[in-house]
Amino acid sequence: MSQFEGIDKLLRDHPFFSGMKPDYLELIAGCGANERFDAGQYLFHEGEAADRFYLIRHGAVAVELHAPGREPMVLQTLGEGEILGSSWIVPPYRWLFDARAVQLTRVVGLDAKCLRDKCEADHSLGFDLMKRFAPVLSARLAAARLQLFDMYGKPGERRG
Numbered sequence: 001m002s003q004f005e006g007i008d009k010l011l012r013d014h015p016f017f018s019g020m021k022p023d024y025l026e027l028i029a030g031c032g033a034n035e036r037f038d039a040g041q042y043l044f045h046e047g048e049a050a051d052r053f054y055l056i057r058h059g060a061v062a063v064e065l066h067a068p069g070r071e072p073m074v075l076q077t078l079g080e081g082e083i084l085g086s087s088w089i090v091p092p093y094r095w096l097f098d099a100r101a102v103q104l105t106r107v108v109g110l111d112a113k114c115l116r117d118k119c120e121a122d123h124s125l126g127f128d129l130m131k132r133f134a135p136v137l138s139a140r141l142a143a144a145r146l147q148l149f150d151m152y153g154k155p156g157e158r159r160g
Contacts, residue, residue: 007032010108014055015081016132024125031114037061037101043084044095050087052109056080059105064098076143077102086137088112089130 008029011017017025035054037043043054043061054061060079064072075097078084084107087095093112119126 007034007108010034010057011055014057014108016055016083016136020128020132024128027118027122027125028110028115031111031118032108033111035107035109037105037107039101039103041101043099043101043105043107045098046095048095050085050093050095051112052085053088053112053115054084055108055110056082056084057106057108059107060102061105062100062102064100066098072098083136086133088115089133 008025011020011025011029011032012022017028037059044050044052046066056078058080060077061084062074063076063078063084064074066072084099085095087093089112115129119129
């Protein structure tokens with residue numbers, strides 16, 4: 001079994017890729033590698049090149065926002081079966097947040113340029129990926145909106 005056949009199986013088993021055509025999984029697997037991060041280790045920092053997309057297989061990752069003179073604010077904690085990173089699909093391909101492993105975390109890291117090139121070569125693959133990303137991004141935006149209401153809204157007050 002080749003390294004890519006192993007990655008192919010990990011992709012197939014990950015909820016994000018559930019039901020994806022096998023030939024697409026094979027293409028994407030060529031961009032992937034197993035990675036591990038120890039507790040406290042950063043996967044990426046705000047402003048760095050967004051050169052990866054992660055499928056979390058085991059562990060947990062805190063997505064953090066830093067403000068000068070303050071402790072990092074944890075926006076969300078992602079775990080097994082979730083994805084991390086969408087900045088790889090939006091120019092200028094820079095991370096908007098920090099991501100830190102809060103415990104031993106194992107991921108499949110997908111090379112962003114490799115994925116973008118494959119999506120550019122096969123627009124059907126790109127469309128399939130975007131259909132998978134859209135609901136995740138929409139749900140995370142809704143969760144961020146609720147966090148803002150919790151932080152800044154007053155009970156019974158609604159802003160238009």
